[in-house]
Amino acid sequence: MIEAIRDAHDVMMEREPNLVVFGEDVGFFGGVFRCTKGLQKKFGSHRCFDTPISENGIVGAAVGMAAYGLRPCVEIQFSDYMYPAFDQIVSEAARLRYRSAGDFSAPMTIRMPVGGGIYGGQTHSQSPESLFAHVCGLKTVMPSNPYDSKGLLIAAIEDEDPVVFLEPKRLYNGPFDGHHDRPVVPWSSHALSEVPDGYYRVPLGKATVRREGGAVTIVTYGTMVHVALAATQESGIDAEVIDLRSLVPLDEEAIIESVRKTGRCVIVHEATRICGFGAELSAVIQESCFYHLKTPIRRVTGWDTPYPHAFEWQYFPGPGRVADEIRLALED
Structure with missing residues (x-):
């Protein structure tokens, strides 16, 4: 990166x-x-x-x-x-x-x-x-x-x-999980390390699907994209992973389309839970997908504390925590 x-x-x-x-x-x-x-x-x-x-x-x-x-x-x-x-x-x-x-x-x-x-x-x-x-x-x-x-x-x-x-x-130097200093998903697994020479643009305000699935939608961004992908492997659940890329402007259409398809949603971000961006995502999904939701929207976030220096790897949402919430989202 x-x-x-x-x-x-x-x-x-x-x-x-x-x-x-x-x-x-x-x-x-x-x-x-x-x-x-x-x-x-x-x-x-x-x-x-x-x-x-x-x-x-x-x-x-x-x-x-x-x-x-x-x-x-x-x-x-x-x-x-x-x-x-x-x-x-x-x-x-x-x-x-x-x-x-x-x-x-x-x-x-x-x-x-x-x-x-x-x-x-x-x-x-x-x-x-x-x-x-x-x-x-x-x-x-x-x-x-x-x-x-x-x-x-x-x-x-x-x-x-x-x-x-x-x-x-x-x-900056490769993706890591929430527990160990080791790669979660190699860049090459979805060609994301292949950076073309010269000029090209990725449009602002356009999300992308990093993994297609039908059981539950995971909405996330940044580092947590790789943690979410690892969590789908750990849980064995057919989850769809949405990488927002832009928070503002927000690609609401991509989120709504996925959640209406799966009927379930887990939101993941590293920031603290209270007033985090996940709260806005939850509101958008609730307003547009209420009659499609089979279970409540779930959030996996950092702790609501000042940043814990000595416990930062516990503070991060890791694949295990995300996998647990995916399983809970599937409980009718």
Whole structure:
């Protein structure tokens, strides 16, 4: 995934002369996860450069650049660091088109690594996607594999409105389960490691079916796509796995079609349960699929606690927890 994200930057900096990339350590160092490695050397320090440790400065500068005609793609080193910039994201970037009656827009992308898996504790491991999904004017994206990472990032950079691009850290170098540091589903099992050279797009707001099935629908995104696929293997149940890819805009049609077919649904995400994005998904499904549901909608999530540094692998929904909920969803 790191290489795919780096390649998306490279492709778009070649195609779009107004694209600028900046953030803490993204220039000379290539980013803490090396997602921008080599860009400064290739395109120069005027197009890929380091900033002070000031998230509100990074995003505030990007809003001004975007309004002035540039197309910034900025990195917040960890999503946990974005809170000083939240006012700029919500009050400026998200509202610019509306408050100016269309005279200005903010074609900018804000990249953030999200989630756990590196024992980073409470200040490096949060999953704040529901905060962004709640803000009108923002688009929120979370890929689950290298192919989508490149295509979605290209689409985000080309979008005329601000996009929050969330990158699951556990997937940077391959997918892992919720119990052990080992691959769950090899990328090659569904060709998701095959990333084409050059330009291509994965459209924002379009979900995809990662596994077809008829017994129950699992709706998920990011790292949990691979955990869900592992859970179907562990349970032996014919589950359909929907990878949302974009939270906003949300592909409601794909979700509704699947749940109406199976009559059952399990929602999985790494973030805490209360007010998590799964609550919105549950509401959408309840409103549109009520008479098709055979059992209540079930959610598998992180704990409703501050992020537990020492117990993060227990905190994550793992294949075992998801498999248990799949079985419960099948009980009439």
